[in-house]
Amino acid sequence: MEFQTKSFWHYFKQNRLAVAGLAIILVVFFIAGTASLIAPYDPGKTNVSKKLKSPSSEHLLGTDQLGRDVFSRMLYGSRISLSVGLVAVAISLVIGVFVGAIAGYYGRWADAVLMRFVDIMLCFPSFFLILTVVALLGPSMLNVMVVIGITSWMGTSRFVRAEFLSLRERDFVQAARALGMKDRRIILRHILPNSLAPVFVTATLDVATAVLVEAGLSFLGFGVQPPAPSWGNILTEGRTYIFDAWWLTVFPGLAILMTVLSFNLLGEGLRDALDPRLRGRR
Amino acid sequence: MTSFLLRRILQMFITLIGISIISWLIITTAPGGPISLTMDPKISPKIIEQMMKNYDLDKPVYQQYFLWIKKLFTGRLYSFKDGRPVLEKIWERIGNTLLLNLVAMTIIFSLAIPLGVFSARKQYSMMDRLTTFGVFLGLSIPGFWLAYLIILGTVELFGYPVLGMRSFVTEGFGAGEIVMDRIWHLLLPAMIMAIHGLAGLSRYTRSSMLEVIRQDYIRTAKAKGVPEETVYYKHGLRNALLPIVTLFGFLIPGLIGGSIIMESVFAWPGIGRLAYQAVLARDYPVVMTINTITAVLVLLGNFIADLLYGVADPRIRYQ
């Protein structure tokens, strides 16, 4: 990596919002990892006699229309939101880095064709495209992750391309080439590691978007399917009872907001800390 | 400028072909094809026959594409659901969606630019920090959730309906009241739809402005004795606005995505809701046509943005 870890931390630490975002993300990861240990109830266990109970010491965030414990369902829901976000972004990263690397490294017609393809993909309103394809394939957690992934790689590929375009002219790449090193090796060993910083930033921001998109799909009934306890599902099922059971709407929404906000703040913090041009400004 | 225009139009044409191919590929290459997915005993054989005819599934693949294009443009593509021409169904509702999006776009531009400029001007002040945090909240809030909270709030507070384009019962309303009723029903969903773009654009304006005020020509203007305010709003803003013009095109996809959710929440009779209903009913001719049309709208938006940029920036205008 080209940036120095020490100065990176020095600048990152000063951005208190980004640090808070990172802390919240770590907490959400912890919850997702330990949901089965800390959840007081089985998230799928229904108990109609206790339906739509408001928050109390027994049920911290109340119960839903089937008497399920909302708090437990929310804890498990963090797993779904995080998995969808991370897997979708991983897919989009692989495609985006691949396309961007090929376009930037080889240039010429490979670049022209691939970038035109990126332009075309960017014309489709992504949310509608995702909705259409998920509906075609049938909604499931896997399909949601895959479809978000294959429709959101364009930004990454543009970044990677730009990095490659500038890096491939640098001395160490020219030297590697003069030594007869294979393209694949040059790309993987010499250019890619040097272009990871901006990719890392976009990936973080993309997780935020993916979590939001998953919630939107759930809201329209094309997300992770019930009875799986995703935050979007709890919210969507609860909207029927919005005037009687506000907690079904408010808490999952807050959880989505906090998670998305944290990823956005973290991404912005990373961007500032990694961009040496911005540093002098403070 | 002319060569720039020609190049841009050629580029747009290629992109347009790409859009149509991808739109078409998505339906026809879906596992099992479009017909099998809709194979439902409840659908009458007559409609299935209609669908077969619609898609020319007996013909070779490349012919299917050209026939689809031809039907799309001549308006002979029919809805699976009710057999009505797709373009007609869309035409009825597109005005409502454009109205909603136009209002949202107006809200975005008229608020985001002053907000971003203000934030940049008072960089690191308390107000700037608050605005920045507000921007991140706006970028992160799920629109439909906010919509529900607001519906909950307004209904509890005012006891006034917000769904649809107008109240159901308008008898006994005066002309003024009817207008106010319409505006009320329009403004709420438009405002919520605008939040995301508003946050993004004001952030962009802020960094664009901060970038510009570090430029040498700003110092030159100050050295001439131009008052601080004029330097900022005349020399700075004019330059900062240049890249913002191009964002006009990029805002459209987000707004259309938002339309699908907001129109569903607010029961707004536009193409977003039509698209959603079509997805639910697996009415693929409608879905794909809306996908294509919106992609074309985005393309046009980008083109207009480029033109505006060309007009606004003398470095491009005179070339």
Place this chain on the structure above:
Amino acid sequence: MKTPLLEVRSLTTQFFTEDGVVRAVEDVNFEIHPGEILSLVGESGCGKSVTGLSLLRLIPIPPGKIMSGELLFEGRDLLGLEEREMERVRGNDISMIFQEPMTSLNPVFTIGNQIMEALQLHQNLDKKEARRRAIEMLDRVKIPSPEVRIDSYPHQLSGGMRQRAMIAMALSCQPKLLIADEPTTALDVTIQAQVLRLLKEIQGEMGMAVMLITHDLGVVSEIADRVAVMYAGRIVESGPIEAIFGEMRHPYTRGLLESIPQLEEKKKRLNAIPGQVPNPMDLPTGCKFHPRCHLMIDDCKKEEPPLYPVNKNHFSRCIRWKECC
């Protein structure tokens, strides 16, 4: 003795950055008389540009701050003026031109527009009159067919033309002092000479004073009347041009002069000054030049030397000025 146009007294400007305080300009004193060309010379980072910007109070605040000093312009302290009054001084009494003609003009306004702005602001001219004057100024800086060029955008002009337009803009209100910050550095060598000659010519016609900031002693020798050499934020030697070029009394000045390639002399190699410009956040003790100086003795490390008068108008900040050079 005539009263100076501008008298700078113990000007100190600092920048407060995250990594520490940059002492860019420290206790700088000099004066400029009407109609004279004073040249401020030094390597990049010596504080000469900051001095120029400080005179017009154009230092970005924060992180910069003018810590102390007096800037007496026609007897009036510029540092004591309200911002509104200062705006009336800028571009009207004192103008400034900058190094980069590419980036120093606003790309979205025509050059005519940018010249007229100062005229309308300071001279209360109406648009028509301002335009007439702008054309006149463009003609004066020898831009061909000024009535056409006035409607050009900066990107349509060459670098030399842009710098001429900058000069026209700066001089449009007939200032008494022009601060020219490396006005020719970014230009081609042949264009440099033309622009320099133009500057000198116009200075003669209009009779204004010029403060020329440059690192290029060749430029200095061509047009300056007096020279002030800066090092690490301080003036280390000042005097009339003949004195500086003929009988310099500071080893740094000598180093600067010896590092210019000279055609006539058959020297085997250029004498570059050894070592590096000191880090402005961590300056050496005593004389700031001692780590690079071949005349250095122990006393140089102890106390910062004052400016010793070599004669009535020649000063050197070197304790061994008598032995030097």
